[in-house]
Amino acid sequence: MAQQAIQKPKAPVSSKIRFTVIFLILLALYVIAYRGTDFALGDLISGLPRIGTMLSQLWPPDFNYFVDILTPMLQTLQIAILGTTFGALFAIPFILLASRNVFQSRWVTGIARMVLNFVRTIPDMLLAGLFVAVVGIGPLAGMLAMVVFSFGIITKLAYESVEAIDPGPLEAMTAVGANKWQFISFAVVPQALPSFVAYILYTFEICVRASAILGLVGAGGIGMHLQIALDTFQYQHVASIILFTLVVVILIDTLSTYVREKLL
Secondary structure, eight states: OHHHHTSOOOOOHHHHHHHHHHHHHHHHHHHHHHHHTTOOHHHHHHHHHHHHHHHHHHOSOOGGGHHHHHHHHHHHHHHHHHHHHHHHHHHHHHHHHHOTTTOOOHHHHHHHHHHHHHHHHSOHHHHHHHHHHHHOSSHHHHHHHHHHHHHHHHHHHHHHHHHTSOHHHHHHHHHTTOOHHHHIIIIIHHHHHHHHHHHHHHHHHHHHHHHHHHGGGTOOSHHHHHHHHHHTTOHHHHHHHHHHHHHHHHHHHHHHHHHHHHHO
């Protein structure tokens, strides 16, 4: 009797059926994805030696080339800095409009989220191509693309963070009859600000990586030199650009991680 008393209760039949259905659906999705990508393990194995051939062409990097790409690398950082900054500024009102604990109207939050979904749907390379067509080849197109790109990322992350803040101060401000501006200033901003800054730093890291590629479509920065090096088969220059970009990204990641740790 004691052994029967400590036995774990059996899962209901409905839970088992639900789990089985979910498992089968996921399995079917993986099978469809596997077939749709034409994945072949044999092709992967046979192509592995080409990696060694490519690496032999990349190595050793041309370290003297670092001097030539210093200016375009700085331009890439400038594109990322301005793009992230303006994107964050434009994101602030949309963060509030999309947060359901700030604006109770489903129409307000729904329209704001619809705009954000549309913005995030457009890839950064397509954004760069569109702005190149509007303002011409150069870093301005890349900066504008990064503004829209960072706007979408920061707003999405931040409004979800706002919706997760402690509701206590929000209820207290509502109870004392605070207006919307006071409600946001004294109940929302103090709680959401550290996360908002952390998301800006995180987005800046992403924008540095993205800005290094936007030059492939003529949007300025180090990417234009990367495209030239690839087109002219100067693989040692390609390796130099990759290595230089890696060093910059590591430094930025280390600094932003330190700042985020101090803020959160």
